[in-house]
Amino acid sequence: MRQATDHAEAIKGDVEVLAAILAQERKSHCLIRSLCFGLFVFSFLLLACAMAFIGFIFIQSVNSGGETTSPMILQVLAPLSAAMIGFFVSWCAAHNCINSIDRSLYAAQAQKYQLFAGFVSELQCTSKKKRDILMEMAGSVIV
Numbered sequence: 102m103r104q105a106t107d108h109a110e111a112i113k114g115d116v117e118v119l120a121a122i123l124a125q126e127r128k129s130h131c132l133i134r135s136l137c138f139g140l141f142v143f144s145f146l147l148l149a150c151a152m153a154f155i156g157f158i159f160i161q162s163v164n165s166g167g168e169t170t171s172p173m174i175l176q177v178l179a180p181l182s183a184a185m186i187g188f189f190v191s192w193c194a195a196h197n198c199i200n201s202i203d204r205s206l207y208a209a210q211a212q213k214y215q216l217f218a219g220f221v222s223e224l225q226c227t228s229k230k231k232r233d234i235l236m237e238m239a240g241s242v243i244v
Contacts (some may be wrong), residue, residue: 116217120209123221127202130226134195141188148181198226 155175205220 113212116209116212116214119217119221120206123202123205123209126226127199127206130195130198130202134192134199137188137192137195141185141192144181144185144188148178148185151177151181194226198224201226 155178201220201224205217205224208214208217208220
């Protein structure tokens with residue numbers, strides 16, 4: 102009976118350590134999410150300003166005799182659009198990662214260790230190598 106209690110305490114301690122590691126990962130991804138959101142807003146505003154500027158130049162050229170604007174001006178829109186979409190995708194990925202970590206941390210706090218191990222195996226933001234290490238740690242603790 103004493104061994105079962107000691108084993109349960111060891112599992113609880115190990116899961117708490119894994120949860121602390123995940124909490125640090127969460128902080129890191131929150132910073133990344135904030136940075137990506139800020140860059141997304143900046144690139145969106147920059148794209149909107151560029152489109153307004155191009156529209157203004159187009160209207161001015163039509164009013165001054167119908168001269169067409171240089172296609173070089175339009176080449177700015179593609180990189181700005183790509184940057185905006187890239188930052189938005191990065192922001193969404195960081196947000197999904199934080200949700201995955203939150204689910205795992207909640208399972209650890211509720212002492213649902215099998216569920217915790219399942220959520221750790223499904224983390225969306227860790228590399229395959231890091232996920233394998235976490236799964237190995239969680240597997241050795243739970244089993």
